[in-house]
Amino acid sequence: MKKILIVDTTLPINTRTERFRSSFKQHFDVVVAAWNRGESSDQKEKEKEKEKENFYILNTNLGYGNQIKKTFFLPFFFIHIYLVCIKEKPDTIFASHWDSLVCAVLIKLTWNWRVKIIYDCLDLPTFSNYLIRKFIFILERSCLKFVNLTIFASRYFEPLYSKKLNSYIFENYPSIDLLGVETREPNWLTESNSKLLENKNNIAWIGVVRYLNIIENILLSIKGTNVNFFVFGDGPELENLKKAVDFHGLKDQVVFLGRYKTSDIRYIYEKSNLVWAAYPTDDYNAVYAISNKYFECSFFEKKIILSYKTKMAQDLLDNPNVILVDEYSSSDINKKILSNIDCNVGDYQKYADDVSWESKEKMLIDFIVKTL
Numbered sequence: 001m002k003k004i005l006i007v008d009t010t011l012p013i014n015t016r017t018e019r020f021r022s023s024f025k026q027h028f029d030v031v032v033a034a035w036n037r038g039e040s041s042d043q044k045e046k047e048k049e050k051e052k053e054n055f056y057i058l059n060t061n062l063g064y065g066n067q068i069k070k071t072f073f074l075p076f077f078f079i080h081i082y083l084v085c086i087k088e089k090p091d092t093i094f095a096s097h098w099d100s101l102v103c104a105v106l107i108k109l110t111w112n113w114r115v116k117i118i119y120d121c122l123d124l125p126t127f128s129n130y131l132i133r134k135f136i137f138i139l140e141r142s143c144l145k146f147v148n149l150t151i152f153a154s155r156y157f158e159p160l161y162s163k164k165l166n167s168y169i170f171e172n173y174p175s176i177d178l179l180g181v182e183t184r185e186p187n188w189l190t191e192s193n194s195k196l197l198e199n200k201n202n203i204a205w206i207g208v209v210r211y212l213n214i215i216e217n218i219l220l221s222i223k224g225t226n227v228n229f230f231v232f233g234d235g236p237e238l239e240n241l242k243k244a245v246d247f248h249g250l251k252d253q254v255v256f257l258g259r260y261k262t263s264d265i266r267y268i269y270e271k272s273n274l275v276w277a278a279y280p281t282d283d284y285n286a287v288y289a290i291s292n293k294y295f296e297c298s299f300f301e302k303k304i305i306l307s308y309k310t311k312m313a314q315d316l317l318d319n320p321n322v323i324l325v326d327e328y329s330s331s332d333i334n335k336k337i338l339s340n341i342d343c344n345v346g347d348y349q350k351y352a353d354d355v356s357w358e359s360k361e362k363m364l365i366d367f368i369v370k371t372l
Contacts, residue, residue: 003029005090007100011036017096037062056084078103092116098125098140105143122153124285156288156311172292176356186264197271202228204272209235220330229254269300278307278327301348
């Protein structure tokens with residue numbers, strides 16, 4: 001059985017990467033080299049990761065959020081990976097994101113030329129500084145010459161890369177566990193927020209709380225209306241969001257539900273009317289990416305809110321269950337919300353097949369085996 005080393009520069013490892021780990025374990029020996037860069041809101045998850053078998057973790061106090069600082073310290077993570085390779089002798093390295101790819105290529109050049117590399121392009125490399133972004137773009141393209149297989153997390157990524165790449169599109173499909181689970185009340189549900197969740201006029205934010213400038217536009221758009229804003233999840237901007245809610249006097253309209261489990265997803269979608277998935281398109285990755293909510297909203301037959309600038313939006317212009325907004329304009333958001341909030345879905349027009357990660361998994365594994 002071949003051995004795959006998964007390389008990830010975060011701890012807990014990326015959710016998508018964890019799903020690949022679970023898939024690979026059924027067919028290969030799997031080890032993980034991860035980088036714990038310090039305390040974060042996921043501290044409990046970090047402790048769970050440390051207890052997992054075949055995890056090699058580099059512990060530092062570097063912190064999260066500073067891309068330039070992380071890049072500067074990347075050589076230390078490379079040394080960590082190199083030592084793991086000497087001990088575990090993997091046949092293949094699975095690199096999650098461009099920074100892991102750089103380390104994987106250096107391993108191939110310095111440790112074992114025969115080691116194969118799978119690159120999971122889950123996001124397009126982005127930096128606010130144009131020169132740095134250009135440098136990373138060139139670096140990634142140079143590294144791709146040493147890659148055996150590139151997996152794209154979005155169908156819109158592939159045209160941006162060379163046609164000569166051996167590539168495979170594998171998007172963030174929902175898990176069959178998520179789709180098949182029975183509806184049940186979550187353990188975080190209280191009597192007070194249960195009543196608030198009965199308001200059918202609502203917008204739901206589901207997932208990591210970030211992009212405060214965009215969320216503030218949502219707050220401004222619902223001010224003076226009977227629309228509630230449900231926040232499922234937490235993240236780096238949670239406390240700032242709570243302050244913004246206080247500042248705008250929206251305590252009676254915004255409901256914070258906190259963290260949730262995968263088993264809660266069906267319940268969350270049942271309580272949600274419009275689901276927000278319009279992320280800041282000044283980051284060009286957001287223009288080309290496909291959110292997991294793209295599949296979830298279609299499966300659960302909920303209206304999705306997207307930025308009109310995204311590639312997804314261009315393919316869904318005629319779908320009545322897709323709401324296209326300018327995420328930087330609170331007045332446009334207000335107009336689109338009020339014109340859709342009371343509309344019955346009726347015969348929902350699905351825009352994606354009801355597929356699951358597991359239903360697509362075998363074809364991917366077969367392709368990997370053939371490639372390697």
